[in-house]
Amino acid sequence: MTIEQPLPERSQIVQQHLDEAGLPGRVRELPDSTRTAADAASALDCEVGAIASSLLFLADDEPVLVMTSGRHRVDTDLLARQLGAASVTMTPAKLVREITGQAIGGVSPVGHPARLRAVVDEALEDYEVIWAAGGTPRTVFPLTFADLVAITGGTPLRVADD
Template sequence: MNFARDPTYHRRIRTVTDDQHLPERSRLVQQQLSDAGVAARVRELPDAARTAEEAASALGCEVGAIASSLLFLADEQPLLVMTSGRHRVDTDLLAANVGAREVRMASAKQVRAVTGQAIGGVAPVGHPSPVRTVIDEALSDYSTIWVAAGTPHTVVPLDLNQLMMLTGGEKVQVATD
């Protein structure tokens, strides 16, 4: 879908006010937001946005304001990295900054097992159990950060402080633009 060529696309992004109309995974995310006192509401996109570029195009924001949720294994332990869509994670730098000997990308099966969510829709919350999380310091450049909300069709706007509070995550450098 070329979001930029559809002038009605942005009007079709729907803020969901009735949680029962959300997919199950997104309901879990919305519940955790509400429980934490975060007023942000999940928004439903007319089409899936599985990449930062697709999400930025759909939302009409800079790609750097998209917080891609990437699951890595740091010394075989799950590590969720909320990274700015403007760059790729440097695994050597990440390993050094989280005190790990080795960091590698988790498989799709591991992502689903750890987060309960599919690649392209992994939210920072709503997982079966807490996941150690780090947040790309580059996200500090944006007042609004868009994160997946449990499916490739759902997103939620947060600010950096909300993201850090929700995840218990610490800011780290994950790339050298």
């Protein structure tokens, strides 16, 4: 008999957001870290491109959460042009936790102390089911591209030239 352990607190907050949005996805905890898109894809037996990595950038010093396909890296120059920003830079790890309440490698699209400006990589639309972090480096949940755009209020944009 297997006793199911409760989700970590950060993941419970994410699940609450999914429930409130009426989404069917359930946060699940995996035995191994899903800190990178490759780790998550391996654990879930899916294409790395179906992993929605949540990355926090600073566009002219304003936080922007970018959900990007694991199949490529965000082109910060392209993103800056699309956002009309003079510069886009990665957010330092300490500030990521302060802004999102979550650690790098486990940043979810939702469940932050305050709603963030969001961008959703158009490449994620290529996948019927995408997987996002559930608030910790070992938790994930499934959803569709349309649901990701809806729950984040994100703007679909091309974030890489590949």
